[in-house]
Amino acid sequence: MAVIQKSGVIIECVRGDIAHQPDVDVVVNAANAWLRPGAGVAGAIHRAAGPELARECEGLAPIAVGEAVMSGGHRLPNRKVIHCLGPVYGADEPAAELLASCYRKALQLADRCGLASIAFPAISTGVFGYPLRDAVAVALTTVLAEVPQLSAVRRIRFVLFSAGDLAVFEQQLAECEGQA
Ligand code: AR6
Numbered sequence: 096m097a098v099i100q101k102s103g104v105i106i107e108c109v110r111g112d113i114a115h116q117p118d119v120d121v122v123v124n125a126a127n128a129w130l131r132p133g134a135g136v137a138g139a140i141h142r143a144a145g146p147e148l149a150r151e152c153e154g155l156a157p158i159a160v161g162e163a164v165m166s167g168g169h170r171l172p173n174r175k176v177i178h179c180l181g182p183v184y185g186a187d188e189p190a191a192e193l194l195a196s197c198y199r200k201a202l203q204l205a206d207r208c209g210l211a212s213i214a215f216p217a218i219s220t221g222v223f224g225y226p227l228r229d230a231v232a233v234a235l236t237t238v239l240a241e242v243p244q245l246s247a248v249r250r251i252r253f254v255l256f257s258a259g260d261l262a263v264f265e266q267q268l269a270e271c272e273g274q275a
Contacts, residue, residue, distance in 0.1 A: 097265040114143035117172035120210040126178040161196030181219030212250040
């Protein structure tokens, strides 16, 4: 596990499943606009949360690209889920700004709700096709710019699904250490 600290906030990355992060208050879903169960992260979160999550989401959808909305965690071990719609790479522009908006809005929402810890997957880097290295750079730049404004959030975790993705993330996180 790689970890850095900025403004009293721990930023870490681990290999794992976003639906199995019992020690964080809120997990982020890489959602579709209708907040329905899908493949990848959305599939894993909805499977673990149970059908009550999909029912609650019906009242929150649709959401726009770059937006973040919050639901309960239902059968997940987390209090809340924040659903973000990342950009489809090559279709939703400006892609970097829309991806940054997901991370920023999710952090602001968690902070406003007094949640102390949040776990993100690598939004848009699966079905939506965003190149991982570029997506990681956007995620880290956005999170590092946001942490000085956070008062409740004290731990930000990135959960990467494969060892290769984790290695990319760890390298870029280590490069941020000097700036933190
Ligand atoms: N835990 C952590 N990371 C995961 C998991 C998991 N359980 N499963 C996949 N990943 P994706 P997107 C990684 O496709 O690109 C859905 O069908 C995966 O390897 O879940 O934002 C929705 O319904 C990749 O690196 O999200 C939308 O329609 C990253 O998480 C669409 O796909 C994101 O992959 C969203 O596409």
